[in-house]
Amino acid sequence: MPSDRSHSTKKSRANFGISSQKRQSNKPKPLPLVERTNALSLEEFVSLYIPSSELRFQKAARKEQDSSTSSPSRHDDEFKDAPTKAENLPASKKGPGAKEKSDASTATPTCTYTLDIHTAATIHVADLDACFGLIELTSSAAYKTSSMGWSPKEKRKEMKLPDMKYMILRRAVLDGDAAAAAVAAGGSYESEGSDFAGFLEYMVTYEDGYEVLYCYEIHLTPEVQGQGLGEELMARFERVGARIGLEKAMLTVFKSNRRAIMFYEKVGYTEDESSPRPRKLRNGSVKEADYMIMSKSLR
Numbered sequence: 001m002p003s004d005r006s007h008s009t010k011k012s013r014a015n016f017g018i019s020s021q022k023r024q025s026n027k028p029k030p031l032p033l034v035e036r037t038n039a040l041s042l043e044e045f046v047s048l049y050i051p052s053s054e055l056r057f058q059k060a061a062r063k064e065q066d067s068s069t070s071s072p073s074r075h076d077d078e079f080k081d082a083p084t085k086a087e088n089l090p091a092s093k094k095g096p097g098a099k100e101k102s103d104a105s106t107a108t109p110t111c112t113y114t115l116d117i118h119t120a121a122t123i124h125v126a127d128l129d130a131c132f133g134l135i136e137l138t139s140s141a142a143y144k145t146s147s148m149g150w151s152p153k154e155k156r157k158e159m160k161l162p163d164m165k166y167m168i169l170r171r172a173v174l175d176g177d178a179a180a181a182a183v184a185a186g187g188s189y190e191s192e193g194s195d196f197a198g199f200l201e202y203m204v205t206y207e208d209g210y211e212v213l214y215c216y217e218i219h220l221t222p223e224v225q226g227q228g229l230g231e232e233l234m235a236r237f238e239r240v241g242a243r244i245g246l247e248k249a250m251l252t253v254f255k256s257n258r259r260a261i262m263f264y265e266k267v268g269y270t271e272d273e274s275s276p277r278p279r280k281l282r283n284g285s286v287k288e289a290d291y292m293i294m295s296k297s298l299r
Contacts, residue, residue, distance in 0.1 A: 202215050253291065
């Protein structure tokens, strides 16, 4: 027969095991991916998901003669105007007196672009106003004629949602060595060093049960369209979602904006299963939604 001390020791060990289990069960469960990501500070988010190498890039500058052909309401800046026939001809066929230009004069000029990453809490008032102004310029007419309607107050409220994030695109006015030196020194193009060129507004969230990265808005100023910048922004947006481990990238587009739909299809988006389907009304007519939800797998 075990002694009282032995019995007491066993009981104590048993109680210790129960207490240990209670302590383990009292540990807070880790946050789900979406909530965990949105709890990060801006600095943590950028360091984890946006390499510094993606915050600066160069693109061929658009030719001056194209500036009058771009529509302010275009999201799909990939659709460039075709070059004139004369531009495709060798100098010998362009007419008498035509000469081959030197390499220096025919070289395609490039422009440096940078991205600033912000949350709704850190974005500068001037940048937020510029983003809103661009939405109003390019999309307010489409909103007004849609089932969603247009409310400047509600749009600004949406833009300040706590989990909203921004990629602010800037076109550097510094060039060559000056631009490189500014970046190497850790400088910012946010003031006199750059021009606001557009933005992508997005959020880590849930949609129809999926963990997704949702693109709320993507807009470019008219003067920088036609340079492939839409693809650049969308590619970076998608890589952020993939690095986080989200399932899909998603967005909403008006069906009336055929050019935007063509652009999104070009970069791999298709109509999502959650997109509203046609509804048959009591009188037998069919009502179509005036917008579409599109998505792209990130896995």
